[in-house]
Amino acid sequence: MSALLDTDGEALLGALRGLLAAKGLATPAEVAERLALTERASPAQGARIVAKAWTDPEFRARLLADGTATVEALGIPMRGAPPLGVLENTAALHHLVVCTLCSCYPRAVLGYPPFWFKSAGYRARAVRDPRGLIAEWGTVLPAGTAIRVVDSTADYRWMVLPLRPAGTDGWTEAALAALVREGDMVGVTVPVAP
Amino acid sequence: MTELAPGTRVRVRDDWPEARGPCHIRTPHYVRGRQGVVVRRLGAFPNPEDLAFARPAPRRALYHVRFDETALWPDGRAGDDLLVELFEHWLVPA
Known part of the structure; x- marks a missing residue:
């Protein structure tokens, strides 16, 4: 866990997005849409x-x-x-x-x-x-x-x-x-x- | 469980699963063992106690329960109260 916490946040996010797309859980477009919705509220x-x-x-x-x-x-x-x-x-x-x-x-x-x-x-x-x-x-x-x-x-x-x-x-x-x-x-x- | 009608007096179970091992509960400590009144049924939702551990989570009725401040705190003020969302398996008719 401490290794994870020490990891660069942007790299971690990139890896997570890659996995979401690779596993078919959320496309990059869906993630972007959700980010935009959250920012707009x-x-x-x-x-x-x-x-x-x-x-x-x-x-x-x-x-x-x-x-x-x-x-x-x-x-x-x-x-x-x-x-x-x-x-x-x-x-x-x-x-x-x-x-x-x-x-x-x-x-x-x-x-x-x-x-x-x-x-x-x-x-x-x-x-x-x-x-x-x-x-x-x-x-x-x-x-x-x-x-x-x-x-x-x-x-x-x-x-x-x-x-x-x-x-x-x-x-x-x-x-x-x-x-x-x-x-x-x-x-x-x-x-x-x- | 039979549905609890609005106005039903209930007691929150005086149970402390955190003393027995890892758990995830949505019943705050300050209402456990205390008496309140059902205001309304909010719906039925997958039990968060199972969801948190990725177990199959049966839907449980969720109630809004009102507690007089004086029933919770020694220095509570008469007339003031609290509304808490509680799942049916934490409630017993008082």
Whole structure:
């Protein structure tokens, strides 16, 4: 194993790609397509989904009922990705997503997880002291709002649909999407209108 | 296993396979032996405990189970809770 770890990464990747092609498991074109899909996924896609849910009640209902099919209909490729669940924040309930076992993250809609999401500190504290944890982002929930921590332990991936901030009546979808940050869809922060 | 209806009170098995040898489990330590409530069935998925070792992996029902924070931590806050994905073979009716 240590010999493997010392090997040049590019050489290793080249050997792996060669084997995938030689064994007929994945063509170079398929590998390139998957790389491109992975690179394209970013929090901007999640923000677009959130903004649409804020402005289109029918879309919102479908999104909450079946995240995978609903975002796929928006043109976000979900083939081969784990099913997507969407957690709706309300005035009474705020969601916070964590993966205590590793770093499961809804990559198809949010891209690569932020570094802190994978840290042992975040994973341990999210389930033990969620309010203290999000306070470090400056997030303090209003009195009367409960917090629900969602631990991604198995086959689903979860994203949060945050509350639409006050003072955004009449905003366009694009303007709303620009308000939504990565942390809002994990639940460590909440979107605010400037 | 018979299907667990939403609202069913369940206990997570207080089992520690990692003490017996190599294993791969998706049941976090902090819920083992604890009581929660089934929220809904998420579907059925190949058992990751077998998949991880490239063994034939039968599909098992996966549930979303809700735990009160106070049922897990001595300093838990009443009203706050956690949702965890758990496979059927880890759950027994409480």
